Amino acid sequence: MQWETVIGLEIHAQLATKSKIFSGASTAYGAEPNTQACAVDLGLPGVLPVLNGEAVRMAVKFGLAIGAEIAPRSVFARKNYFYPDLPKGYQISQYELPVVGRGHVDIDLEDGSTKEIGVTRAHLEEDAGKSLHEDFHGMTGIDLNRAGTPLLEIVSEPDMRSAAEAVAYARKIHALVRYLEICDGNMQEGSFRCDANVSVRPRGQEAFGTRAELKNLNSFRFLERAINLEVERQIDIIESGGEVVQETRLYDADRNETRSMRTKEEANDYRYFPDPDLLPLEIGHAFIGEVMKELPELPDAKRLRFEKDYALNHRDALALTASRELADYYEAAVTASGDEPRLTANWVTGELAAALNRDALDISASPVCADMLGGLIKRIADQTISGKIAKQVFEAMWRGEGDADAIIEAKGLKQITDSGAIEKIVEEIVAANPAQVEQYRSGKEKIFGFFVGQVMKATKGKANPQQVNELLKKRLSS
DSSP states (O other): OOEEEEEEEEEEEEOOOSBOSSSSOBOOTTOOTTSSOOHHHHTOTTOOOOOOHHHHHHHHHHHHHTTOOBOSEEOEEEEEOOOTTOTTSEEEEEOSSOSBOOEEEEEEOTTSOEEEEEEEEEEEEEOOOEEEOTTSSSSOEEEOTTTTOEEEEEEEOSOBOSHHHHHHHHHHHHHHHHHTTSOOOOTTTTSEEEEEEEEEEETTOOSOOOOEEEEEEOSHHHHHHHHHHHHHHHHHHHHTTOOOOOEEEEEETTTTEEEEEEEOOOGGGGTOEEOTTSOOEEOOHHHHHHHHHHOOOOHHHHHHHHHHHSOOOHHHHHHHTSSHHHHHHHHHHHHHTTSOHHHHHHHIIIIIHHHHHHTTOOGGGOSSOHHHHHHHHHHHHTTSSOHHHHHHHHHHHHTTOOOHHHHHHHHTOOOBOOHHHHHHHHHHHHHHOHHHHHHHHTTOGGGHHHHHHHHHHHTTTOBOHHHHHHHHHHHHTO
């Protein structure tokens, strides 16, 4: 029997406010444990929460970016459950009336097509603290610095049918919140986390199967692995005559397995009710209009512009707009190159991307800035250096030896473009290799590469390759 996978994601994006959602305590990452939790975060008697207006602005900005409904009136609720890192015994969240309603995003599939994924809602809530297990030898340490940090929980429709689609959707949301500058997207620090609801059903069946929730997946690679493992587990259970149990499961990256944490709670288990300490949130048209003016050029619009203005193919435009920082870098490099968009795209997605990946660096930390890369591309375009020499220059730039012009001058790498000088070397190479000349003239054209290599060796790689090819062909056919 053919099985179909059904996936919905709940993404928690930590909003980039300076203070917490209901208090003035700092949200800065990395402070000593329990130094950034004030009386409000700790839920001490007599304290009252006050809503952070910047968190509301960021939520509305996200809603507008996905074409969602912005609720004119939304309500904060208490979600009741006991956990050691939740000092109040409840989490302030939104339940029946979230600030952001239905919207959608489009994802790019592996076959080049696009698919619309529905967003059910996005609601504001406070984060819990953090339980630490590693360093306490049979005990658990509680760090409440994160308690009260503002989160935007983004809940998708169950529209994804494979782990690859789920990863594409998560990447799209990740890029979007970073474009909007409402979340830094740092998955290692927990700023962007995913929960995946996974079920399977016989292909063609309308009713959903029983789902399992995979909690706190903090990398795209782990998200894909965990979903694929869960799909296999559920199919094995059903095909063996068993029944899938609705539960919450944990993905163990070290063992590459999922295991049960607890039975899955329903909404009524949390005993939601409107928070009596917080008034309903009312958002007017004027506020929405203000936020609309703050929207940047969004990833899809930027990609289309790159395809049109820079004559890039879809794949390159998609790669270059994956993050706002990369797109800005590319455009600055194009300007510095003297308007060489395609050559610049090749270098950004090729040599630069490889170097960043090799050294595990983000584009913002690149030792070769956009102006430097543009300067190197300008020297390729005006034939001062060849593409092969340019790679040497790039590595020297990466090591901090200066810009392209300085390195070319210091190392004497300027390309030989004097036809007379190249022609003289060609004559010498042809005269010194009569046997290879006979082979070429007898039809063994592959040996042409031997002659090219000899000329480039004699010129230490500085001869213009195009001129070398033209002069060799002319000489060998004469």
